[in-house]
Amino acid sequence: MNNMRKIERDVKMTDTKITARSVNVHYGDTHAIKDVDVNIADKTVTAFIGPSGCGKSTFLRCLNRMNDTIDICRVTGEIKIDDKDINHKSVDPVQLRAQVGMVFQKPNPFPKSIYDNIAYGPRIHGLSKSKSELDEIVERALRRGAIWDEVKDRLDQPGTGLSGGQQQRLCIARAVATEPEVLLMDEPCSALDPIATAQVEELIDELRQDYSVVIVTHSMQQAARVSQKTAFFHLGNLVEFNDTGEIFTNPSDPRTESYITGRIG
């Protein structure tokens, strides 16, 4: 029984959700991402690790075109989600971002009620036709964000009044409320204490069943705990991309080895 499930999961992991080919990012004169090729699998947690300033967050932000909002940022190369080029003229970044949700480093709930925080995405995308339908979406999202039990009695209170860990789970719930296919997480636990971190990590593992999760993290332990695939970035290059187990036990590149053993970083 156990074996069967494992096989099933392995098969699913081979489905590629995102393919990136020779992606380059320039910030003005700075060459932030250099010729990155990567395949990100569906229903998998992929971790991006690397020292500060290595470009892992920049690359993550390419996947939902958040870099578009920065004037001096220039992205070249090809990124496809489900074989569709996301940088193509016909793709509206607004639509893309509904498909590719994002959770940020610092919990950033809107200064509105918990309900309105969750309902905002479904509202602007017109995902619900009635109030009761919206209520359902909000409840489902909060359950997915593993925060429903904590906030179900105070949905009308401001989201900013929650604790840091709750705020971050609220933000995750907000991101899944628009039913995305990919969930990007930019160091989602760096502002949280260890207990909140553990809760969020558990949540990430659950979310893997439905989404392709890409997480940027500073913590190698976190990458090892939550991800199945790990990409190591260094100075804008994707140095190594492999199964998480392989990266941490048997890295093929000397730079990866130096990083995970703490010699560079």
Place this chain on the structure above:
Amino acid sequence: MTDITNAPAVPRKATSTELVAASLKRRRRKQIRLQWIGLGAISIAFLMLFILVASLVSTGWQAFTQTHVTLEVYVDPEEVPEDRLPRGGFRDVLGASMGQMLPDVDMSARETARAVEGILSNGAQFELRDRVVADPSLIGQTFTMTVPVSDPYDQLNKGLIERETEEVNRRVKDNEIAWFDTLADSGAISKPFNWGLFTNADSRFPELAGLKGALVGSFWALLTCFLISFPLAIGAAIYLEEFAPKNKLSDFIEVNINNLAAVPSVVFGLLALAVFIGWFGMPRSAPFVGGLTLALMTMPTIIIATRAALKAVPPSIREAALGLGASKQQVVFQHVLPLAMPGILTGTIIGLAQALGETAPLLLIGMNAFITSAASSPFDSSTALPTQIFIWADSPERGFVSRTSAAILVLLGFLVTMNAIAIYFRQKFERKW
């Protein structure tokens, strides 16, 4: 080791701890000196403010009361025939009742009668006329009426005309003082709060002059100014801050908006005179044109405040909304603008407070005209608070001296209130991120 102990005694270099200790005293002295200078500067500023307010209050407080005389008025049907009511001899009716209150005075001499009638304000006969016209059944009746006294007697009652002054140098003669004292002794003289200061429009007679016209004019001008500058300035600020490409042109516009905020107001007045009145043929002295002119001045202030408020909204909120798939326009109008609103309102109120006190542009478009009725629309001729102060300060009658100060106090009251509202907004809605 031995080398060191046997070495010739060189002058020991001071350690850094000793050096720090030596400099400490000097540094502390400097700091204390700076604190005293700062304290001195603030004290001088406060002293100046105190002198300003004290001098205004000391001259202005008298204008908040007005001497009145209470009369028994008999509306003689012979003087006021019912068929030509509005043109009746109301002045003679009042003269007759004054004569009754001063029985010792021989009213048959025409000059004396005029002088006695002169105790009453010129407005008294019109007040009586209005009452009788409104209620013709008063003809033939006797009733009591309280009317303002004319300015010299008001001054006398308030002690601003001193009885010790030689008669030739005094506006109120000895016999007139005697009449007034007779009235005062009979209890007919009172000094209630001067509601006329707020309910009357301007007048040639100080005892009748009030700020209503100026308040109404300022209200229309500020309303026009707000309705035009607020949406335009916020629109401009949102475009510049959120949508405009950052290039040479937007830099140029930004520099010029900052310059515009520093342009002397009289220049805007000249511009308004040439463009609004000269070119578009808008009416002179109209609060609407004044409001347009003030809007030109207020706009840069609001633009700058709005841009600062928009900038202060943390990028994390924008990213959160963008990350959910909100369009740029949705991010701005659903998240950034509501969060920036307190800052925008604060800037707007401060801009409007500036506009309220602005005089020079209003002088140039003729809002310093002598107008004795309050404007009923923004297109009627009117004065505004600062220009009314300007007119009164220029008037020769003694009564206008205290009224000018009182008007300044009223203007300052409005300014302080507006700034207090701005501070309230800032404190109430200030957000910690």
